[in-house]
Amino acid sequence: MGLGREQEVEIREPPRFIPGERVQATLHVKNDGSYAGKEIGENLVRKGDEGYVRDIGTFLQQFYIYAVEWVDRGTVVGMRARELMSLDKAAASGAVETARASTKE
Numbered sequence: 001m002g003l004g005r006e007q008e009v010e011i012r013e014p015p016r017f018i019p020g021e022r023v024q025a026t027l028h029v030k031n032d033g034s035y036a037g038k039e040i041g042e043n044l045v046r047k048g049d050e051g052y053v054r055d056i057g058t059f060l061q062q063f064y065i066y067a068v069e070w071v072d073r074g075t076v077v078g079m080r081a082r083e084l085m086s087l088d089k090a091a092a093s094g095a096v097e098t099a100r101a102s103t104k105e
Contacts, residue, residue: 009061009062010062010064010081011058011061011064015064016064016081016084016086017056017081017086018053018056019053019054019055019056020052020053021052021053021086021088022050022051022052022086022087023050023051023052023053023066023085023086024048024049024050024051025047025048025049025051025079025083025084026047026082026083027047027083028043028045028047029043029045029077029079029083030042031043031044035077044073044077045068045073045079049070049073050071051068051069051070051071052068053067053068054067054068054069054076055067057078063080064080064081065078066078066080066084067079068084
């Protein structure tokens with residue numbers, strides 16, 4: 001009796017985001033019943049919302065869960081890495097590209 005397919009053990013690698021990093025939601029996230037005070041199926045985060053990573057935990061000794069503070073919503077929601085993208089790293093890489101372009105001129 002097998003597991004079918006083995007899922008990636010994310011925690012073998014360092015976390016993708018660090019506390020204090022500015023991130024953006026890449027997907028809509030609805031309450032699956034684990035967020036107290038909200039109805040099941042209610043939107044917790046909308047695609048494009050911006051927030052800050054407050055803390056990093058793990059789930060099932062397999063995945064990182066990022067506690068993200070969504071300042072405009074006044075909530076903290078646990079998110080998976082695939083649901084987030086870094087705005088700080090994007091801004092930093094944009095600054096590097098701008099610097100490279102100006103040195104070529």
